[in-house]
Amino acid sequence: xxLMTKDPRPSGRAxxxxxxxxxxxxxxxxxxxxxxxxxxxxxxxxxxxxxxRGEFVAxxxxxxxxxxxxxxxxxxxxxxxxxxxxxxxxxxxxxxxPRLLPWRxxxxxVALALANGPLSRSRxxxxxxxxxxVGLAEKRDAWPGSLSGGQAQRVSLARALVREPDLLLLxxxxxxxxxxxxxxxxxxxxxxWKRHRPGVLLVTHDVDEALALADRVLVLDQGRVAAQWALxxxxxxxxxxxxxxxxxARVLDALGVDADIRTDDTTESGAA
Amino acid sequence: MTALLTPQAVGEAEGLERPGRRRQLRNHADRxxxxxxxxxxxxxxxSWQMLSSAGILTEDVLASPLQILTTGAELIxxxxxxxxxxxxxxxVLSGFLIGATSGLLLALVAGLSRIGEDxxxxxxxxxxxxxxxGLIPLFIVWxxxxxxxxxxxxxxxxxxPLYLNTFAGIRSVDRKLLEAARTLNLTxxxxxxxxxxxxxxxxxxxxxxxxxxxxxLSLIVAETVSADSxxxxxxxxxxxxxxxxxxxxxxxxxxxxxxxxxxLVRLIERRALAWRS
Numbered sequence: 451x452x453l454m455t456k457d458p459r460p461s462g463r464a465x466x467x468x469x470x471x472x473x474x475x476x477x478x479x480x481x482x483x484x485x486x487x488x489x490x491x492x493x494x495x496x497x498x499x500x501x502x503r504g505e506f507v508a509x510x511x512x513x514x515x516x517x518x519x520x521x522x523x524x525x526x527x528x529x530x531x532x533x534x535x536x537x538x539x540x541x542x543x544x545x546x547x548p549r550l551l552p553w554r555x556x557x558x559x560v561a562l563a564l565a566n567g568p569l570s571r572s573r574x575x576x577x578x579x580x581x582x583x584v585g586l587a588e589k590r591d592a593w594p595g596s597l598s599g600g601q602a603q604r605v606s607l608a609r610a611l612v613r614e615p616d617l618l619l620l621x622x623x624x625x626x627x628x629x630x631x632x633x634x635x636x637x638x639x640x641x642x643w644k645r646h647r648p649g650v651l652l653v654t655h656d657v658d659e660a661l662a663l664a665d666r667v668l669v670l671d672q673g674r675v676a677a678q679w680a681l682x683x684x685x686x687x688x689x690x691x692x693x694x695x696x697x698x699a700r701v702l703d704a705l706g707v708d709a710d711i712r713t714d715d716t717t718e719s720g721a722a
Numbered sequence: 723m724t725a726l727l728t729p730q731a732v733g734e735a736e737g738l739e740r741p742g743r744r745r746q747l748r749n750h751a752d753r754x755x756x757x758x759x760x761x762x763x764x765x766x767x768x769s770w771q772m773l774s775s776a777g778i779l780t781e782d783v784l785a786s787p788l789q790i791l792t793t794g795a796e797l798i799x800x801x802x803x804x805x806x807x808x809x810x811x812x813x814v815l816s817g818f819l820i821g822a823t824s825g826l827l828l829a830l831v832a833g834l835s836r837i838g839e840d841x842x843x844x845x846x847x848x849x850x851x852x853x854x855x856g857l858i859p860l861f862i863v864w865x866x867x868x869x870x871x872x873x874x875x876x877x878x879x880x881x882x883p884l885y886l887n888t889f890a891g892i893r894s895v896d897r898k899l900l901e902a903a904r905t906l907n908l909t910x911x912x913x914x915x916x917x918x919x920x921x922x923x924x925x926x927x928x929x930x931x932x933x934x935x936x937x938x939l940s941l942i943v944a945e946t947v948s949a950d951s952x953x954x955x956x957x958x959x960x961x962x963x964x965x966x967x968x969x970x971x972x973x974x975x976x977x978x979x980x981x982x983x984x985x986l987v988r989l990i991e992r993r994a995l996a997w998r999s
């Protein structure tokens with residue numbers, strides 16, 4: 451059953467998603483009472499969040515709820531105070547746009563992620579392996595400009611994962627893709643996550659995407675974590691699974707989507 | 723050529739069944755239109771030669787094409803043309819190096835820091851409105867009529883287009899790419915090398931092309947105003963004796979040099995910007 455909980459560590463997880471790994475209960479990111487303001491706008495008003503190694507967390511929220519701000523703080527793209535925000539280990543980000551350097555070949559783009567890491571010396575080998583993992587080994591000599599949207603996003607994922615991050619931040623990385631490509635990407639992300647076991651924070655405005663992928667779904671509202679649910683339905687998840695359906699109703703409720711239009715085909719109603 | 727065709731070839735290979743055949747056909751058509759484009763220039767030269775041979779176009783107005791060719795060959799045989807050209811090239815080269823270095827350095831300072839922009843950009847924007855040929859009298863007052871004012875004039879002409887375009891290029895670099903580079907833990911220097919420089923390069927190369935054009939123009943103006951050696955001297959000396967054949971030979975060398983540097987930049991563009999299909 452979906453648990454409505456204020457405890458960030460819900461119990462009762464699905465065994466198939468949780469192969470034993472050392473430090474599985476170790477937090478890779480701890481956010482405590484995080485406040486962020488830009489000028490007069492108070493965007494985050496005391497966010498508490500913990501992401502554990504190997505945990506897949508989805509963050510939902512309407513536009514302006516502060517979910518991108520939270521992700522940017524975790525990515526260290528703004529100067530959030532360190533006592534409110536602790537990240538243990540390497541962080542990688544995949545953005546909504548692939549953000550590949552158009553003047554570097556695909557493989558070079560991936561290898562660049564290892565320029566300063568401990569894997570620097572063997573970065574070509576690692577880059578090739580990462581491209582192989584996302585099924586684009588044959589594109590390693592291509593210019594990013596020649597890739598399709600889905601392919602470019604897969605390269606972006608390879609670039610994020612080649613660093614073996616402890617925390618993987620996904621900033622609406624599938625929202626610009628067509629529906630079929632998006633489904634393929636969901637499968638790929640789950641497969642990669644199972645193999646590498648980073649903690650994942652997926653920021654999305656697609657409720658069904660969150661329900662399909664995450665162990666835990668958070669709703670951010672007015673700068674705070676308004677509610678969260680744990681999901682222990684095995685993947686690939688069916689949308690009509692009772693727990694998924696119940697959680698879906700509650701998430702839509704938390705997002706303030708009117709009950710009357712909350713029929714089964716309001717897939718995009720949660721979209722902000 | 724290969725570098726230019728590669729990205730296109732990739733694009734075509736996806737969309738077309740037989741890209742090789744299609745390219746062949748297009749090359750054939752290209753060759754035909756290339757030939758067609760030569761018809762009118764050849765006709766003009768032929769009628770020019772006929773007018774000269776008929777005595778309608780006299781030599782003190784404009785020498786015949788054959789005469790010009792002969793004179794060109796003589797000037798080469800004497801070595802006059804080579805030494806004059808070498809002198810002019812070395813002027814352009816020194817002026818270009820000084821102007822390009824200062825233009826690029828200023829663009830980097832202005833492009834990479836806000837303080838640099840505030841310090842460098844306003845005076846540069848004000849100075850660029852000056853027509854730089856208008857500075858010749860001032861340069862002569864300051865530096866006399868030797869090599870210095872010529873090189874200074876070329877350097878001035880080169881620095882501005884290179885500064886303006888490189889600065890704009892640096893500022894146009896996609897901030898999202900810089901952000902992505904930061905999440906990859908690239909150092910400031912690495913971000914400069916992998917993101918800012920290649921991102922600014924297309925616009926900087928536009929500046930390079932403009933500045934080389936201005937460099938040759940500045941050379942011609944400077945050498946026409948005063949010179950005791952170089953192509954400009956050759957031309958001015960010939961003017962005194964109404965030797966239009968020598969003048970035309972000098973002009974031909976000027977335009978050939980301009981053409982040469984322009985195709986050099988095109989070559990650099992083709993290789994450095996191969997990623998843009």
